[in-house]
Structures are given as structure tokens and as C-alpha cells.
Amino acid sequence: MTELLERISICVEFGKVDLKSPYPPALKDQQGAFELTRIALDSGVSPGVILEEALIPAMSRVGEKFSRNEIFVPQMLMAAKAMNSSMIHLRPFYLSGETRRKGTFIVGTVTGDLHDIGKNLVAMMIEGAGWEVIDLGVDVSTEKFIETADKYPGAVIGLSALLTTTMENMRKTVASLREIRHSMKILVGGAPVTPEFCVKIGADHYSPDPQGAVEFLKSIAQ
Amino acid sequence: MLPGVEALERAMGYLPGTAPEPVTELIQEVSEELVILDGVKAEYRIFSNIRLWPEDKTVEIEGVIFHVKPIIYSQITDTEEVALFICTAGPLVGEMSRRSMKEGDLLRGYVYDVIGSEVVECAADNMQDELKRAAGTRGMHITNRFSPGYCGWDVAEQHKLFSFFKDNFCDITLTPSALMNPVKSVSGLTGIGRNVRYTSYQCHKCDDNNCIYRNRKTKA
Structure with missing residues (x-):
């Protein structure tokens, strides 16, 4: 076997x-x-x-x-x-329900941003790590993230942005998510995003590549 | 206008000749599909009514101030004229990429995406060559091209740049977040003057480690 x-x-x-x-x-x-x-x-x-x-x-x-x-x-x-x-x-x-996943990961590119290759790679790697992935696509509004987070209590949220202009929308989305659920784990990524920006906007983790995102999820699932 | 297999391999991160067979096969297949790629266009306008503001690291073009920030400013300090440009690979390649991704063929979608990026850079290179030739006839030289969103220049300033192309024949539009449509498009400025020069990119001065142009070879 x-x-x-x-x-x-x-x-x-x-x-x-x-x-x-x-x-x-x-x-x-x-x-x-x-x-x-x-x-x-x-x-x-x-x-x-x-x-x-x-x-x-x-x-x-x-x-x-x-x-x-x-x-x-x-x-x-x-x-x-x-x-x-x-x-x-x-x-x-x-x-x-016969077999259980490790958790749920809600992912999307923030509002105003249409880039999705990086986000898709992260989504695939995380699914391959045993998580259920809810991919909201691109140009996802804060309301959509909140609505989906309500549907999947305990889910980890992943936000992607490829433009410096849409990083501001990432900040707003993180702030709104924190308002409704302070302990929710939020992961951010995308070319212009940095570890400093992640800390500044109050997200939990920044990863420069998909494997970093997988490792983070592994660490919180234990 | 379509880049060769080796150029595309390089753009994907591979050394020429080292990409796995399915990737090179797909590059060839997609390239054949795109052999007649309509809609590749470039447009530039040259402005001599400019002022440079060293304290703010800004350039003023016909009364509109661009906050280009120190890295770009240092490359255009001796410029006498500024060319603003927009280029596009057209809508087809981006649409094909999106469609393939939506249908679940991510690799094909990625290949379209990389081809689109290379085509628009190639169009911008050709435009730059034309600009260099035209400047040369007047005893002038050109700088590198710089785009909003890179080297510290805020991408939101693309809105100001597009205000100079009200009747743009490239048919590029901007979203409120300054995203260009078609997605495979570039815009920016090039300095022109008797004492300016084309240099290698100043990547060591910039802290954007994920920049797609980082340490990219410059075409003189």
C-alpha cells in the first residue's frame, strides 16, 4: 500500500x-x-x-x-x-463529511484589483495541504469577505493585492474584519505587500510565497 | 512582435532550454494561436513645457505635478523635455488568459499572461527605439522609461498621466484603482535632453524586492 x-x-x-x-x-x-x-x-x-x-x-x-x-x-x-x-x-x-479537512481558508483579491495568478497559486497549495478553500475570486468587496466569514466561523482569511493603490483597500478590509471578529486569523500577500505593512494594518501573517502561507496555516492548526 | 520560446522561458524564471517539455510545447501552441495578435499599440507625446522641482523630487508637465520620487528624479534631473507614453498588447491576450484560468486550465492561462507581458514590453521597447531615433536627429538622448507603480512612483498618478491622452488611440482605460484595461498595458515617462543618459536600472536603490523589473536587463 x-x-x-x-x-x-x-x-x-x-x-x-x-x-x-x-x-x-x-x-x-x-x-x-x-x-x-x-x-x-x-x-x-x-x-x-x-x-x-x-x-x-x-x-x-x-x-x-x-x-x-x-x-x-x-x-x-x-x-x-x-x-x-x-x-x-x-x-x-x-x-x-466522512473525511474532515484541517480547516477552511477564504481567499480573494481585494476590491479594485483584478490580479489572480498569485492568489490562485496560494489557493491550490493550501487545498493541497488539506484545507477547504473558498475562493472568492478577484475584486472582492469587504462586505463579501465579511459575509463569507460569517458563513464559515473559524475560517482563516487570505487577502491578496498586486497594486500599491489596492493595498489601501486591503487595510480597510482587515480593519472591517477585525471589527466583527477580533480573533480571526488574517493572512496577506502580493507583490507590493511587506511584513511591515502586514503589522501596520493588523494582519496576522505575511508570506512572500505560497509555501509560507501553508506553513503558517500548519502552525495555527496544531 | 511575439517573443520567442527562450525569451518566454526566461520570463517564467527558467534558463533558456531548461523548461519542462509540456511548458515549451504549450508556449509553441499558444504562440501559434496568437500569431496574428491585433491591437498592439503604442503612443507617446513629447512636452517641452516642463519644470523640475528638486526639493520635492517632482516634475511639472504643463502645470500638472508628478511626484516621481527620488529614484526616478535622480535619473531625469538634466531632462529638457519629457515624453509621456502608453502602450498595450491589446485585449485579446488578457481575455484568453482569463478564460483559460476560469475554465481551470491554469498553465495555459499563465502562458497567455506571460506572453501578454512580454508583448507589451516589446511594444514599449520599440516605442523607446523610435523615441531615441527621433531625439537623436535633434542632438538629444533619452533616459530609461519609468512607470507609475515602480521605483516609488505612486501608481495612482497614472490618472494624471492619462489626462494627457484624452483622445488616446491605444484605447486604454483606467479603473478608479488605476488598473489599466486591457490589463497588458504600460504607461510612463521618458526624459529627453542633451545631457541625459540611458543607464542600467537602479534596483539597488529600491526596496521593492518583488518588483517584476528587478535586475531585468536593460535594452540600450
Whole structure:
């Protein structure tokens, strides 16, 4: 069984989605994350074990390699696609409540900002770390964040901004969220955002890359 | 106007020839799709009615004051004229990127996005070459180009800059948060004068470690 989980993990790490995927060449014509996850479930491996022992370690390795500049955004996206093909089989177990996630992460790009690549990467990495991700998209109003936070008590909020002008909207959103729920954990990121700005606006954590966001969530989930 | 595979690999962080096969294949596929990329445009206007204010590190163009901040100001102190410019890769590439992302094909969406960024930079380079040639015929030189949002210049000043292009043929519009539409567009200023010069970017003076232009090679 360990071997099967290792194979799933390798498929996710290197972006081998399914049997048809020609990449990586060493795995050509072999089953990918999609088929292997099905086989694992059918053999009685629990969805939680597949997540904990195959997907999370794989995405963690991907995040670490990205942080060390050993891989770049395209490979991260390929890994996320493979992870998603595995999640197709696992999602029903989460939806039914049979298997529990580590928590809920609500993410969006703040109002006035339409950039989403960085936010999408963070969302994918966090889903790969075992969290339920509620992606509100781009140009998200403060009201929308508040409304969603009300729906998911205990959720962690992630705010993204790529423009110096929209950093001001990030500040306003953090202030409004703090007003309604002081203890709510808020994570911020985006090219112009700095650790100093994070402290100044009263957010809990700033991460320059997706893996930092995952590590932060891991630290608060313990 | 479309950049080659190696240039795109570099823009994604790879050394030329080292991107994985699916990435290079996708670059080729998307490039073929975009081979006739309509809507790439650039426009500039040259202003000689300018004043430089060293105390505030500002430049005044026809009565409008731009707070360009110290890094940019230091590069344009000897400028006699200022060219304001806007460039765009057009709406198609941004729309294709958004659509692919929405459909869940994030890698394809990312490739469109990177191509769009490179195309608009290439358009700006060509405009800069034209500006350099035109300035040269008058015995003048040009500085680097500088954009709101970089080197400390507040992106909100893009609104002032666009007020000089009321009839802009590039068809770029601004959102209240100074976001350009089409998204793959750039705007900014270039100094022109007998004693100005083109330099490497002064990235060591700036604390924006995430800047997309950080240590980017300059095209003289």
C-alpha cells in the first residue's frame, strides 16, 4: 500500500495527471494521479490517508522547491493539476463529511484589483495541504469577505493585492474584519505587500510565497 | 512582435532550454494561436513645457505635478523635455488568459499572461527605439522609461498621466484603482535632453524586492 501512496505522491509532485499525460517522460504510458487514487480508494485506503501520506507531502515538496527557486510557476501549476485530478475522487468524501479537512481558508483579491495568478497559486497549495478553500475570486468587496466569514466561523482569511493603490483597500478590509471578529486569523500577500505593512494594518501573517502561507496555516492548526 | 520560446522561458524564471517539455510545447501552441495578435499599440507625446522641482523630487508637465520620487528624479534631473507614453498588447491576450484560468486550465492561462507581458514590453521597447531615433536627429538622448507603480512612483498618478491622452488611440482605460484595461498595458515617462543618459536600472536603490523589473536587463 505504501508503494501505491508513493506513486500517487510522485505523480502529483511531477504533474503526472493521468494515463494520457506524456509528462514526465519516465512515467509515460503509466497510470497517473487520477487512476492511482481511484485504485487506492477501491483497495480500502481511506481518503484521509491518501491526503496525508500522498498529496500533502507531494505539494509540500513542490512548495519547498518553489521557495528554493528549483522549480517555477508552470511546474507548480502542473503539480496542482495532478493534485486536482486526485481530489476529484476525494472531494465527495469531504462533502459528505466522512473525511474532515484541517480547516477552511477564504481567499480573494481585494476590491479594485483584478490580479489572480498569485492568489490562485496560494489557493491550490493550501487545498493541497488539506484545507477547504473558498475562493472568492478577484475584486472582492469587504462586505463579501465579511459575509463569507460569517458563513464559515473559524475560517482563516487570505487577502491578496498586486497594486500599491489596492493595498489601501486591503487595510480597510482587515480593519472591517477585525471589527466583527477580533480573533480571526488574517493572512496577506502580493507583490507590493511587506511584513511591515502586514503589522501596520493588523494582519496576522505575511508570506512572500505560497509555501509560507501553508506553513503558517500548519502552525495555527496544531 | 511575439517573443520567442527562450525569451518566454526566461520570463517564467527558467534558463533558456531548461523548461519542462509540456511548458515549451504549450508556449509553441499558444504562440501559434496568437500569431496574428491585433491591437498592439503604442503612443507617446513629447512636452517641452516642463519644470523640475528638486526639493520635492517632482516634475511639472504643463502645470500638472508628478511626484516621481527620488529614484526616478535622480535619473531625469538634466531632462529638457519629457515624453509621456502608453502602450498595450491589446485585449485579446488578457481575455484568453482569463478564460483559460476560469475554465481551470491554469498553465495555459499563465502562458497567455506571460506572453501578454512580454508583448507589451516589446511594444514599449520599440516605442523607446523610435523615441531615441527621433531625439537623436535633434542632438538629444533619452533616459530609461519609468512607470507609475515602480521605483516609488505612486501608481495612482497614472490618472494624471492619462489626462494627457484624452483622445488616446491605444484605447486604454483606467479603473478608479488605476488598473489599466486591457490589463497588458504600460504607461510612463521618458526624459529627453542633451545631457541625459540611458543607464542600467537602479534596483539597488529600491526596496521593492518583488518588483517584476528587478535586475531585468536593460535594452540600450
